[in-house]
Amino acid sequence: MKIVRLPKLMTVGWSKTLLEKCENAVQHNGPVAFDFANVEWAAPFGLTVISITLERCFSQKQDVFYQPPKNASLRKYLERIGFHYYFLKGGAIKHQSTSVELRRLRAVDPLCIDAIVNLMAETAPTHFSDDDKFDMKAQLIEMMTNAFDHSASEIGCYVCAQWYPQTQNLRVSFADCGIGILTSLRTKKRFSYLRTDIDAIRESVKPGVTTRKARLGGFGLDYLKTYAKGSQGTLAILSGQAKVNFRWNKIENRVEDIRFPGTIIDLCIPMTKSAKPTRRKESDLF
Amino acid sequence: MTSSDGIKTQLKIKDLCGRSTVTRQDGKKVYRVIIKHWDKVDRIEVDFGNLTIASVSFLDEAVGQLALRYTRNEFASKIKLCRITHRDKRLLNDIITSRYRQRRKKNRI
Structure with missing residues (x-):
């Protein structure tokens, strides 16, 4: 049995450690135990990565075991956010107003998007205008459509969101187990020059970058990047x-x-100020 | 769904796409109708029926990528948007601006 001791913080800042441990688990030729004992904090990023990793283990017919966290708040959180529902028996799921529980998606899910947007509106009403709601909905739809259009992920993707009231931050994470951005772009001749994953990621956020015929598309990640900025x-x-x-x-x-083996998109948006009302620009066609 | 009197074609998003106004595939249905009628009429009215779209992919595929094919004058004189929410209009304008920028860059290469 291979015991995978997960890091203290399952966040995007600890991605290197977390991904290393997950990969070791998948590569192990035998049963694996995921040890959450020392985990103190699990962000949506960490939950979606672990979910993908578990799916990979299941697809390889590995026996998977679970050691719960010592931290009682984290244990309750894992139950609340839906981790137990997907991967462990028992436990009731309660929807808390600060999270959208972990979900596995096989297609763009407007209800999931509405849940995340409503989460933001409920938790930050004074700073969350109707314009903010609309913009966030557009971003989330784009994240999802990108994942399903390009990832070729057989298991779909996992999504999770968490609002942190004290820091007024919303974190949303999408993870798929597809072919990755570099492989996806290199299916087209005009991107065959790309050699590294960094180059591919940087290229993918440029407007007009797409693998579709006649280059129709390639807008989503650019828009997300601009919105985050x-x-x-x-x-x-x-x-x-x-x-x-x-x-x-x-x-x-x-x-x-x-x-x-796939792509993870992690969005962190501070909700400390409302979007400024947009004025019509000279370049607007309509 | 789509009506045409030889001068003007009116197409309704609700009739063409129902509530499926999210993906590029959904948007393609609208694009195909626009292209089919482009050379046959003076004006094409796209009726959004006050739906909130909020999808870059759908709007880009349905209308935005017309900018890669037609000049601004051709686009603006042919297409009329009806009952589109001001937020979707703002999003669509951003998409169209970006598409024209992309086209200018491509022409410079």
């Missing part, structure tokens, strides 16, 4: 052996030691 938030994209953080004031590239 405008909100002074962060868009993190992990695919293959790369992680790129698109912050509002800089871009950080990182080569990971472990290859993730």
